[in-house]
Amino acid sequence: MFDFPDDQIAQVSLEHNFWTWSAQGGVDPIPVTRAEGVYFWDAHGKRYLDFNSMMMCVNLGHGDPRVIEAIVAQARALPFAHGSMATRPLAELGRLLAHLTPGDMDHFLYTLGGAEANENAIKLARAVTGRHKILTRYRSYHGATAGAMALTGDPRRHSWEPNLMGGVVHFLDPYRYRSTFHRTNPDIPEAEFTRDYLNHLEEIITYEGPGTIAAVMVESVTGTNGILIPPDGYMQGVRALCDKYGILMIADEVMAGFGRTGKWFAVDHWGVVPDLMTMAKGLTSSYLPLGAVGMRPFIAEHFRERVFQSGLTYSGHTLTLAAAVANIKAMMEDDVVGQAAARGVFLRQQLMDLGEKHPSIGDVRSIGLFAGVELVKNRETREPLSPFNQTTEPMKRLRKFCLERGLNIFMHWNVVLIVPPLIITEELLAEGLAVLDEALAIADAEVTE
Numbered sequence: 001m002f003d004f005p006d007d008q009i010a011q012v013s014l015e016h017n018f019w020t021w022s023a024q025g026g027v028d029p030i031p032v033t034r035a036e037g038v039y040f041w042d043a044h045g046k047r048y049l050d051f052n053s054m055m056m057c058v059n060l061g062h063g064d065p066r067v068i069e070a071i072v073a074q075a076r077a078l079p080f081a082h083g084s085m086a087t088r089p090l091a092e093l094g095r096l097l098a099h100l101t102p103g104d105m106d107h108f109l110y111t112l113g114g115a116e117a118n119e120n121a122i123k124l125a126r127a128v129t130g131r132h133k134i135l136t137r138y139r140s141y142h143g144a145t146a147g148a149m150a151l152t153g154d155p156r157r158h159s160w161e162p163n164l165m166g167g168v169v170h171f172l173d174p175y176r177y178r179s180t181f182h183r184t185n186p187d188i189p190e191a192e193f194t195r196d197y198l199n200h201l202e203e204i205i206t207y208e209g210p211g212t213i214a215a216v217m218v219e220s221v222t223g224t225n226g227i228l229i230p231p232d233g234y235m236q237g238v239r240a241l242c243d244k245y246g247i248l249m250i251a252d253e254v255m256a257g258f259g260r261t262g263k264w265f266a267v268d269h270w271g272v273v274p275d276l277m278t279m280a281k282g283l284t285s286s287y288l289p290l291g292a293v294g295m296r297p298f299i300a301e302h303f304r305e306r307v308f309q310s311g312l313t314y315s316g317h318t319l320t321l322a323a324a325v326a327n328i329k330a331m332m333e334d335d336v337v338g339q340a341a342a343r344g345v346f347l348r349q350q351l352m353d354l355g356e357k358h359p360s361i362g363d364v365r366s367i368g369l370f371a372g373v374e375l376v377k378n379r380e381t382r383e384p385l386s387p388f389n390q391t392t393e394p395m396k397r398l399r400k401f402c403l404e405r406g407l408n409i410f411m412h413w414n415v416v417l418i419v420p421p422l423i424i425t426e427e428l429l430a431e432g433l434a435v436l437d438e439a440l441a442i443a444d445a446e447v448t449e
């Protein structure tokens, strides 16, 4: 009764398991059995090229023996230690992160994932400032726990309102292609565009009362909500506004961090040092679950005499810390971040070429190996192929086509996301994009003149 062959994995999985982000009746899982490099295989032996790093998180690629061996060795020596104890992986990871993270960031608190990292970041910000409001943007995702869901600006929070954490105020994203302020003058120079969005943020700060705002939290590069890359000057401007009003700046680097954008952290593109920075996903390349909050010295110092009244049984689970250390060392050894930057240039060019060819491509956005292709019915009107918060049939067919051809790719409303493992080669990028190229005929057929 408890034994079954691999070809029944999907069927048996459906019997007793509850699936997140899904209507239970519509779930149709890929029965995945193994993975290596940029590929994974299903129970029928079919190979998929993973253009989504599973959940935008296997940055180092699948099955790296250096991480696996480190986990095994740690499991043999000491799989878990009480959170008040010191271990080698804890010592090593703190040092590595202090070295890699921006500016003077030098203390780290550990969680099991991104949502908990964000929860802790806001606790720290509130405690240090003595203020309660947090400003985040509408097109953002910060996690699914009650506090992180409140921080999330996108519609995933709607189902759970009004019982989420209070005190969050949302503001608009500097989203050039669909800019609220520039519908009649979309060609405004970038510096003015940036200024308008910083003015907007400052106006919100003024209305809310600077003395009530603990932090502004932003995804350094917005991920799921469409790869929205801030224009140059924006992150610096957010930093300056925070400094002006004594507000802490929190960068959510859960998806954008650990080489994804071609630098260790996305904020590094703009030379900005946030007061708090949250990490997860690429921190271990998801070999094991781990999140972290990085903080600047004055934040850690605030708690020198005061107790930080929070913690988790698995704050810094020893095995997960060992996975993070091995993952980061492997990334350093192979210069994975430098490679991602180089491949990002290639990816961008390829996507621009696709944009020339396909009338359904309205906008191409990319930074490193973090790319989004926005599909429209009409380039003039920019009518999206799927409206806000909806996934229309053509988008579903597009994904199905790719999956059938062995390309695992993620789509969010009308945006195709390209987020491969950072070790991908130009040849394999081209191979995956060739499938997307064919699939885009489905979107092109929807274009109206």
Ligand SMILES: Cc1ncc(COP(=O)(O)O)c(C=O)c1O
Pocket: 112, 113, 114, 115, 116, 118, 141, 142, 143, 144, 219, 223, 224, 252, 253, 254, 255, 256, 280, 281
């Ligand atoms: C930017 C960002 N922040 C936070 C989270 C939440 O992380 P987790 O799912 O590990 O809780 C995610 C997850 O996708 C994310 O993309």
